[in-house]
Amino acid sequence: xxxxWSALGLALLLILVKGATAQQPSAxxxxxxxxxxxxxxxxxxKSNELDRYMDEKGMVYSDPALTEYVTALGDDxxxxxxxxxxxxxxxxxxxxxxPNAFALANGxxxxxxxxxxxxxxxxxxAGVIAHEETHVLNRHPYLENxxxxxxxxxxxxxxxxxxxxxxxxxxxxxxxxxxxxVAPAIVETTIYGYSRExxxxxxxxxxxxxxxxxxxxxxxxxxxxxxxxxxxxxxxHVFYQDHPKLDDRIxxxxxxxxxxxxxxxxxxxxxxxxxxxxxxxSRDDIxxxxxxxxxxxxxxVALRLAKQNPKSSEDFRALGDAFRALGPRTPDPTxxxxxxxxxxxxxxxxxxxxxxEYDDALMATPAGQAAMQASQKKSEEAYQKAVExxxxxxxxxxxxxxxxxxxxxxxxxxxxxxEYLELAPNALDQLQIRRxxxxxxxxxxxxxxxxxxxxxxx
Amino acid sequence: MNRRFAHAGVTLLMIACSVSLARAxxxxxxLKSGKIVVRKVLILPPxxxxxxxxxxxxxxxxxxxxxxxxxxxxxFAEAAQEKGCTVLDNAFAPxxxxxxxxxxxxxxxxxxxxxxxxxxxxxxxKDVRNGRFTMGDEVVNFNPGAAADALVFVRGSGVVNTGGxxxxxxxxxxxxxxxxxxDIAIVDSQSGAVLYYGYSVTGxxxxxxxxxxxxxxxxxxxxxxxxKQK
Numbered sequence: 001x002x003x004x005w006s007a008l009g010l011a012l013l014l015i016l017v018k019g020a021t022a023q024q025p026s027a028x029x030x031x032x033x034x035x036x037x038x039x040x041x042x043x044x045x046k047s048n049e050l051d052r053y054m055d056e057k058g059m060v061y062s063d064p065a066l067t068e069y070v071t072a073l074g075d076d077x078x079x080x081x082x083x084x085x086x087x088x089x090x091x092x093x094x095x096x097x098x099p100n101a102f103a104l105a106n107g108x109x110x111x112x113x114x115x116x117x118x119x120x121x122x123x124x125x126a127g128v129i130a131h132e133e134t135h136v137l138n139r140h141p142y143l144e145n146x147x148x149x150x151x152x153x154x155x156x157x158x159x160x161x162x163x164x165x166x167x168x169x170x171x172x173x174x175x176x177x178x179x180x181x182v183a184p185a186i187v188e189t190t191i192y193g194y195s196r197e198x199x200x201x202x203x204x205x206x207x208x209x210x211x212x213x214x215x216x217x218x219x220x221x222x223x224x225x226x227x228x229x230x231x232x233x234x235x236x237h238v239f240y241q242d243h244p245k246l247d248d249r250i251x252x253x254x255x256x257x258x259x260x261x262x263x264x265x266x267x268x269x270x271x272x273x274x275x276x277x278x279x280x281x282s283r284d285d286i287x288x289x290x291x292x293x294x295x296x297x298x299x300x301v302a303l304r305l306a307k308q309n310p311k312s313s314e315d316f317r318a319l320g321d322a323f324r325a326l327g328p329r330t331p332d333p334t335x336x337x338x339x340x341x342x343x344x345x346x347x348x349x350x351x352x353x354x355x356x357e358y359d360d361a362l363m364a365t366p367a368g369q370a371a372m373q374a375s376q377k378k379s380e381e382a383y384q385k386a387v388e389x390x391x392x393x394x395x396x397x398x399x400x401x402x403x404x405x406x407x408x409x410x411x412x413x414x415x416x417x418x419e420y421l422e423l424a425p426n427a428l429d430q431l432q433i434r435r436x437x438x439x440x441x442x443x444x445x446x447x448x449x450x451x452x453x454x455x456x457x458x
Numbered sequence: 459m460n461r462r463f464a465h466a467g468v469t470l471l472m473i474a475c476s477v478s479l480a481r482a483x484x485x486x487x488x489l490k491s492g493k494i495v496v497r498k499v500l501i502l503p504p505x506x507x508x509x510x511x512x513x514x515x516x517x518x519x520x521x522x523x524x525x526x527x528x529x530x531x532x533x534f535a536e537a538a539q540e541k542g543c544t545v546l547d548n549a550f551a552p553x554x555x556x557x558x559x560x561x562x563x564x565x566x567x568x569x570x571x572x573x574x575x576x577x578x579x580x581x582x583x584k585d586v587r588n589g590r591f592t593m594g595d596e597v598v599n600f601n602p603g604a605a606a607d608a609l610v611f612v613r614g615s616g617v618v619n620t621g622g623x624x625x626x627x628x629x630x631x632x633x634x635x636x637x638x639x640x641d642i643a644i645v646d647s648q649s650g651a652v653l654y655y656g657y658s659v660t661g662x663x664x665x666x667x668x669x670x671x672x673x674x675x676x677x678x679x680x681x682x683x684x685x686k687q688k
Contacts (some may be wrong), residue, residue: 049520056552058566062559095563149515291567291596293574354578356594402595428560428601435648 025263028079028134028208036086039149040105040142044086047104047141054094054110061093061113061281069277070111070129073122076213077130079137083107087136091129093281097288097297099227103132105141114289117282117301118226122270123210123219130206130213138205140198147195193245203249207256216267217257224250231296233333233346275308279315286318290325293355298322299331306382313390316382320399323379324406327359328368379403394423398433405436410444481678483656484586489683494646494653496684498544500606504530505569506614508638508665513622522618522665526638529668530612534642537676538610543684549602564600571596572611572643579655580641586655597650606647613641616664637661640675644682654682 036044054060071091083089087107097114104110109132111125119125135141193199203220210217224246282301289298302319309315336342349358362368380403386396401416417437421430488494508522535545555562571593579591603609616638619627627634637659644654656678660671 046517046520053520056555058555058562062563095566291571351581354575354591356592357590429599429604431604432598432601 025211025261026208027212028205030079034085034139034142036142037146039146043105043142043145047106047108050104051090051106051108054092059095061095061284063093063281066093066277066281067091070125073126074109074129074133077126077133077209079209084137084139089133089136095288097285097292097294101128101132103135103141105136105139105145107136109133109136113281113285114297116278117285117289119223119278120226120271120274121219122274123215123268124223124226125274126210126213126215127206127217127220127223130209131202133209134202134205135194135198138198138201140194140202144194144198196245196248199245199249200252203253204256207253207260211260211263211267214263214267216269217260217262219269220253220257221250224253231300231332232294233337233343279305279309279312283315283318286322290322295322295326295329296331296333299326302382311389313386313393313396316386316389317393317396317399320379320383320386320396320403323375323382324399324403326371326375326379328362328365328372329375330371376403376407392423394420394427397423401433401436401440405440410440414440414444481656481658481674482583483678483681484583484654485681486586486589486651486653488589488651489653490681492683494651496543496607496644496646496653498546498606499538499608499610499644500546500603500647501531501534501548501610501612502565502569503527503550504612504614505573506530506612506616506638508614508616508618510618510620511623511634512620513626519618522616525665526614526616526668530614530640530671533668533672533675534610534612537672537679538684540676541679541682541684546606561602564602568593568596568600568609569611572645573613575652576611576613576641576643579643579652580657583655583657586652589651591652593645593650593652595650597645597647600647603647608653609645609647611643611645613643615639618665635661636663636665638664638671640671640678642675642678654679656682 070093074089074091078089089107092108092110093116094110094112096112098112099115099118101111101115109129111128115128207217207220210220228246282305286298286302289295289301299322302315302322305315306319337346353361363372380400383396383400383403386393397416397420401413401420404413404416414437417433417440421433421437427433486494489496504527506523506526508519508526509516510519531548538545550565555565575591575593579586585591597603597609618636619634624634639657639659641655641657643652645651646653658674658678660674662670664670
């Protein structure tokens with residue numbers, strides 16, 4: 001009996017010890033050793049070139065305070081100890097409204113302005129950055145590149161063998177092929193992601209890294225849910241928006257979070273700090289959304305900013321711009337637009353029509369005209385709120401000028417452009433606005449009537 | 459067998475002679491009729507992608523792409539000046555862009571806007587003759603373009619085949635000549651309308667000898683009439 005109780009006690013003790021050690025927060029496993037080949041060094045050089053190229057082409061968002069914020073967060077998530085061989089950590093924000101992030105083999109990590117505008121707090125951003133850091137630490141770009149090159153060699157040999165038995169290509173056909181040239185592996189992984197195994201590895205390690213930095217791991221799931229939502233009729237998906245992959249990720253990341261004990265009782269979320277740090281980039285992203293034909297996302301981001309900052313004249317100006325760009329569309333897609341037929345029609349329209357033609361086609365419908373009226377009304381209200389908060393907001397007057405010009409109200413248009421030029425006499429676009437002002441003044445001038453005496457009768 | 463050797467022979471001959479090939483051009487009706495007159499143009503920095511096509515796959519050659527980007531404005535400028543057009547000074551030197559981030563971003567944005575339209579133009583270039591394409595407000599609000607009658611957008615897609623690829627091509631009877639396709643669009647800086655679109659293909663060593671692109675580009679702008687200076 002005594003022996004049985006002792007055995008039972010020992011067994012209970014063992015169970016308790018095992019349970020406790022399984023839930024202890026632990027640092028992520030160190031990356032495996034890596035041996036560089038010539039192919040890898042080529043990719044490294046290409047990564048360095050890409051960094052320079054993207055900066056030269058104006059793709060990198062320039063805001064030292066924001067870059068410092070993202071860099072500080074990125075540094076917090078890194079494992080202790082020296083950096084891996086041939087990695088120099090650099091964190092950049094990319095001027096791109098699509099919610100996405102990617103890492104290059106050399107340690108450069110890019111987060112799109114669209115992603116920053118979408119996320120709600122620092123913990124969510126930490127999850128994304130930790131994921132990208134894992135790709136670099138575990139040398140995923142090199143592994144994927146090696147795999148891509150092996151497949152390409154096989155494809156080339158097969159193509160050569162196939163062509164020998166059939167018609168020759170010819171330079172005309174090759175030109176068409178060029179247009180659809182396969183993107184190099186480095187670009188493909190940035191858009192579509194790595195293999196499932198490597199992405200899962202990155203996610204699981206990110207949970208541990210986020211936890212060790214004392215951020216809430218639950219926010220990683222919330223970030224995935226945000227990425228699943230969209231205000232647009234999405235016709236293609238980058239990795240961070242691919243729904244089947246997101247569902248998969250939510251599943252195994254939830255399991256990993258469940259098995260991880262938080263470092264402290266109240267891990268950080270840091271919503272206020274994040275909102276303050278990303279207000280300007282979110283506002284600037286609105287213009288990028290508009291340019292990319294994502295007007296609905298622009299409106300959604302602008303509405304959120306205006307709600308968060310009710311005293312910000314600039315945020316209301318951006319809201320005015322967003323509604324003006326929305327034009328003949330509803331703020332959210334209709335159920336018909338989101339149906340399979342709707343998406344098929346949208347794809348057809350996208351390939352067939354330019355943006356202007358697409359807008360004109362919408363304006364030809366009663367629904368489009370009603371949506372345009374509603375958008376213009378909201379745009380005017382937002383601009384007027386901006387001016388009320390700050391009468392010196394030149395850009396808001398400019399926006400009103402464009403709005404009234406579109407509505408064929410030349411007198412009001414001229415008034416706003418005049419105000420704009422008075423407030424910003426050295427504006428870079430003053431020549432163009434002056435031309436539009438002259439045109440509006442001409443249109444709004446009263447017709448000239450003459451009181452000539454009637455000619456005498458013969 | 460004879461046919462395969464004939465194909466290989468033509469391929470090798472073309473590689474040897476580096477023939478310059480196809481070109482086409484399309485003018486807006488108002489430009490053709492003289493209703494719109496273009497006397498001063500501003501050339502925006504070209505966007506060129508040169509791809510190395512090899513046995514191990516394709517990859518973009520950034521350094522070579524930049525070399526062609528640097529060469530193209532001078533080639534087009536010479537062609538435009540020979541027609542009597544004034545080409546405004548380049549406001550987009552790398553040093554200028556580095557100092558002025560707003561200019562850098564404005565340039566990037568208008569280039570992206572053109573690329574979105576370009577995919578439609580290149581699919582149906584004949585529609586330029588119907589006055590179909592316009593960049594709208596984006597161009598009108600592009601401040602550096604204020605002094606010009608028109609903006610010039612230049613796009614290039616080049617292929618450089620590795621030795622291995624060329625040999626494989628010759629054996630298979632497939633043409634693997636190096637070549638570049640250059641598109642040039644002239645856009646009204648006031649209305650945003652695409653006034654002229656021309657494209658040309660140059661075969662051969664266009665990277666080592668960018669001058670090879672001059673004749674095809676000139677030929678693709680044969681029909682462009684520049685208005686008389688006042």
